[in-house]
Amino acid sequence: MRRRLRAGMVGGGPGAFIGPVHRQALALTGQIDLVAGAFSSDPGRGRELGLEIGLTPERSYPSWEAMLVAEQRLAADQRIDLVIVVTPNHLHYPVARAFSEAGFHVVCDKPLVHTSVQGEDLRRVVEAAGTLFAVTYNYTGYPMVRQARDMIQGGRLGTVRRSVVQYHQGWLATGLERQGNKQAAWRTDPARSGIAGAMGDIGSHAVNLLTTVTGLRLEALCADLHTFVPGRPLDDDASVLLRFSGGARGVLTASQIATGLENDLSLQVFGSEGSLAWRQEEPNRLVFWPADGPQQLLTRGSPHLSPSALAASRLPTGHPEGFLGAFSNIYRGVAEALFARQEGRAAIPEIAQFPDLMDGLRGVRMIEDTVRSAHSREKWTSASVGGPSV
Numbered sequence: 044m045r046r047r048l049r050a051g052m053v054g055g056g057p058g059a060f061i062g063p064v065h066r067q068a069l070a071l072t073g074q075i076d077l078v079a080g081a082f083s084s085d086p087g088r089g090r091e092l093g094l095e096i097g098l099t100p101e102r103s104y105p106s107w108e109a110m111l112v113a114e115q116r117l118a119a120d121q122r123i124d125l126v127i128v129v130t131p132n133h134l135h136y137p138v139a140r141a142f143s144e145a146g147f148h149v150v151c152d153k154p155l156v157h158t159s160v161q162g163e164d165l166r167r168v169v170e171a172a173g174t175l176f177a178v179t180y181n182y183t184g185y186p187m188v189r190q191a192r193d194m195i196q197g198g199r200l201g202t203v204r205r206s207v208v209q210y211h212q213g214w215l216a217t218g219l220e221r222q223g224n225k226q227a228a229w230r231t232d233p234a235r236s237g238i239a240g241a242m243g244d245i246g247s248h249a250v251n252l253l254t255t256v257t258g259l260r261l262e263a264l265c266a267d268l269h270t271f272v273p274g275r276p277l278d279d280d281a282s283v284l285l286r287f288s289g290g291a292r293g294v295l296t297a298s299q300i301a302t303g304l305e306n307d308l309s310l311q312v313f314g315s316e317g318s319l320a321w322r323q324e325e326p327n328r329l330v331f332w333p334a335d336g337p338q339q340l341l342t343r344g345s346p347h348l349s350p351s352a353l354a355a356s357r358l359p360t361g362h363p364e365g366f367l368g369a370f371s372n373i374y375r376g377v378a379e380a381l382f383a384r385q386e387g388r389a390a391i392p393e394i395a396q397f398p399d400l401m402d403g404l405r406g407v408r409m410i411e412d413t414v415r416s417a418h419s420r421e422k423w424t425s426a427s428v429g430g431p432s433v
């Protein structure tokens with residue numbers, strides 16, 4: 044009989060944004076239990092949250108360091124299998140590195156780390172440990188995103204010529220970071236956020252979505268990063284021209300000053316024999332324009348979709364599925380990959396897909412390339428980001 048996996052969480056304390064989303068996504072899998080956590084920078088508040096969500100006092104840890112030591116001491120049938128890192132960005136590297144080195148599997152939020160030097164070091168540690176590492180570029184968990192990728196891989200668009208990805212939000216259109224908003228404060232602080240603002244926070248999602256769906260490998264880019272809100276040390280608006288191996292072209296825009304916009308992430312791919320468009324705020328639909336026929340509206344759950352799009356779908360057609368389901372699909376992928384390891388199986392089911400450490404590392408390189416390009420007087424900057432790993 045298959046046992047449920049045990050997870051611990053670092054970050055996601057009271058008032059946090061994405062930690063509670065991860066907890067709901069875990070619960071939706073029905074395969075992973077949260078049994079331990081060091082949830083907050085404030086030990087007392089972190090412990091309180093642990094007790095509130097039903098953890099034992101012993102495993103509601105005051106710090107991630109205490110959790111690491113205590114979990115290593117537990118018997119193998121008790122200790123956590125994986126740790127989930129949902130702190131502000133600057134803590135991803137030390138936490139993910141320490142847990143990987145100790146032999147725990149890791150699910151880390153994006154952007155993976157601050158620098159590619161850290162990313163390469165983490166890669167060495169994870170390879171030596173032989174552990175699994177996932178990065179929650181969660182938009183790739185949507186069924187219709189997987190459908191788009193499968194259609195492109197299957198040649199339905201012919202040769203991909205052009206791809207346009209946009210991620211527009213408006214919540215940082217004013218100086219929210221100076222009005223007590225925690226999420227805005229660390230995102231606009233280079234010491235905690237890293238070298239980029241909007242480009243790192245949401246531009247890295249956008250490039251991961253584009254490269255995962257199209258399979259294109261980035262060759263060069265030309266970036267314009269700008270800060271509109273006075274006094275903000277990092278970019279809040281990014282426009283990037285993209286050149287891919289094989290000649291395809293692309294455009295990426297990521298903005299957090301797009302007044303009024305919510306989570307307007309969209310992707311368009313134009314090929315020699317057809318085109319596709321998908322939008323995060325209407326995730327159950329994918330529009331397909333074949334060159335030789337009328338426009339088609341593909342919908343989640345339809346039996347005409349690819350096996351992996353169907354595997355990622357949970358409800359009958361017409362019932363809206365969304366962000367949490369897609370997020371949870373990343374965890375289902377992780378769980379299935381771990382079950383396959385435990386059972387010594389090479390064959391893994393269609394759902395066992397998730398963005399991995401290399402996707403995370405490519406995201407970090409893309410951020411560095413973009414900042415380098417924005418500061419350069421050269422028109423084109425060679426890219427080190429590469430394509431997707433799945």
Ligand SMILES: NC(=O)c1ccc[n+]([C@@H]2O[C@H](COP(=O)([O-])OP(=O)(O)OC[C@H]3O[C@@H](n4cnc5c(N)ncnc54)[C@H](O)[C@@H]3O)[C@@H](O)[C@H]2O)c1
Pocket residue numbers: 053054055056057058059060061062081082083084085106107129130131132134152153154179180181225226229244
């Ligand atoms: N995948 C996504 O769609 C998505 C969305 C939002 C945020 N994120 C990423 O998730 C991470 C967290 O973002 P957020 O918006 O939830 O931030 P947040 O500020 O809302 O929450 C961060 C949490 O980490 C805790 N924390 C800080 N230092 C800690 C420490 N030393 N030990 C334990 N906990 C500590 C804080 O107390 C807080 O509870 C970031 O890396 C961000 O980029 C990803």
